[in-house]
Amino acid sequence: MKPILLLLLSLSGIVAAAEPTLKLDLGGGTTMDLVLVPAGQFTQGSPASENSRAGDETQRNVRISHDYYIGRTSVTRGQWERFIAETHYRTEAENGTSGGYGWDGNTLSQRKDFTWKSPGFPQTADHPVCLLTFPDAQAFCTWLERKSGRKITLPTEAQWEYACRAGTTTAWHGPDADIAWHKGNAGNTTHPVDSKPANPWGIFIAGNVSEWCLDWYAPYPAGDAMDPRQDNQNLSDKPRRVLRGGSWNRGASNTRSAARYRADPRSRNADTGFRILCSTEVAAATPPPSPPKPPAATELPPVEAEAPAEPTTPDATPTYDELRHRSTPSSPPLIAVLFKGLFCLLIPVAVVISLFKLITRGRNPAPPMPSTGYRPQPQPAYQPPIRRTNDGFWINGDYPEGTLLKIRYMVAGAAMVQELIYRPGDDGQFVFTGSEPNSVSVIAGDDPQNDISPAIFSTPPAFPHRRQDDDDDDRRRPPIFPSAY
Template structure:
């Protein structure tokens, strides 16, 4: 008895120790001897972002408490050239840089330049199979994940921004996952000062406490759209709103061989258009712990042979199967007669007949009712339009609806504060927001004056988010005016000076929510 208890205790202890292992590994088989090692990341909580006293932090790294509720596997390194090539061999996939007319942005000796010959096969510098693959767009990375999901029978995706930082930190709270100073980053990340203008083997840097080679080498795509952090505490956060930046951009994490060491910090955030194809952009995959089992096959209907050539009916009767010769009926409930002629031929009395006068009348009414309803709707619409035209004042010649679009828009922009419309331009530390009543894609021209400087003119294709269209100027301007909107001159109708701002706080567009500004394209 004691021996059995001791054996059971040892087994339980071994199970507990294995469960407590922070980084057991698994190798995903890609075929032809190629594998992709992943590391188990345990669920947990952490402070995402950086403290205010961290050197070189970005103002978009506001700290928040995050709770991740599920374990997950994360690739030990960024996806390598060899692993991506295996995907291409099996599927024939062509990346966006290969299929597009202009190629990707490769290294031209002193800067990244777009040329047709620059693709993942040739980023402008020599790569070995174990280097991280580059010139990969977000859709390219998604295609790889979908292929891998089917091959390994696990759900494979890109990590969320929170999952990436949690795995990178591995329980640490310093700027980098080994120490808190820039000099320490040389051993854990390839960056602008030590990479020699190219990538290096994906597993050539020191690992973090959970066994991941993470940070530097290539910037890695995440699932999130870029935007200011939602304040915490949050559970399993992922940003699905694409309209929180100056244009829709996806998050990139980790820094790269072409960027400064500070960009390889655990909390550092970056962003780029989802179709950016640069020689310093790659990706890392995340996969589920549990294998994905295919859904059970639907129950098949009884075969005709099993029912004497008949398929069961919902009412307990039966009907002849379609597309097969009927076998002799052996059921104790033969099929009912279908016509009165059949009934008379068999000497029986039909219990139901079809096609009588009443059925014809019902069919005629079903056809007539929709025509009556449609006619009534058309009559009501014509009457309403006619009534509106009779009561409307005649339009001014040469205008639309009696007023020019420019005049209508100018009036809308100049409505007094008491109208409830609120200010239409809001100045922030790095630029300003424009909110106008204008169709998406229309051109808005503006002029702003930097502090102590001369007027600067510019234009933007109006693609507003919830707060309007953001324009980056690098510093808070003194004044802004809209000169043209949707092709209609505004005659400097709307001028906004930083010394003459609307102080009301009841308008969502103007409220002071301490939101950090968004930024221009990182690439």
């Protein structure tokens, strides 16, 4: 009945459609503009006649069943900086021992100082943020979802291409590759996110930076599809996530609407960023708990009046047996009467003894204790080595600053492993996970004896394994993190 009612209301115009644009408040005067993408269907992939077409662009008909909002642009440095200011999140390039892959003047190379703050070329707040891994992008989505009250994710590969094409069927959503920043025109750097023409739906998309999608890379399955999303990571030569859009460091053909690329999800390259997808519905706010109601008054049965006690002769002294048999349910037992009388006698005795002690103490004061000069010092509040919060955890270890830490934890059923350099503040070092983690384990260096948590993981750590021909020096080398190239 309810769906039919909603349909009738929608047809009559009573239920308003979603607004064509949406502005999310990120706080601190920073906002994010999104564009409504209507549900519909399109042909994903490219025809065999398209120039520079790759073999993984087999065409298929795809239906998108729900409207959604998508970022008008890639996430900018200014928007990312707002996220950092509020969460103190540190990216994988910052926490790792080897940094990321930035522009060294000739190519992308890995250096410790290459992070989103310094990708190897100057950026302003309206440039796309880059040098982020897939988990980094997801952390931003988790934060914004909690802040906005809407479902925030990365787009699927189909949602990305549908929004990019905006109803077009040509290689680019414009006349040619000049609608995007690519290796041939970018000058080895990023550019403001809205510095090239928007597509017919008003979205600035393709070129500048490649953008993470939710899918694991794999060939398209044959046949039509509805809201496809590739969740199987084992259908490629190795598990890699999809990247879309091309970048300033790749050729013009990679900026085509159908062009696909893939990378290890932990890749951190200066030409990789992301954009967000947002639901059209606002999550219903949880109503505050109502104050407890007082218990309802219950009617008690009427109380019957007790019969008056038998009159007694005032001067007659009752015997013990008479007192015992004369007691009624409303009269206190004899033993209680006796204890009460004894208690009343003890009170004045105790008062007299206390007065006597006070008088004698005043006549014979106790000699003062010799002063030792000791004054008890206030003890600092104890802080456990790991303190979990609803969006991460604090590390307060007993090891020098600059120590390499190996961290393992569970978030939403997924085992996460990472390395970071210990640089604590007054309260320790915070690790942002997006939601409350479980089974946190922190190990300093390579010695398992330095584990400051009793947590045990069944998932093997994702660190390089030692070969039989490695020497002892090799075991101390920092891990080399993957690059998209």
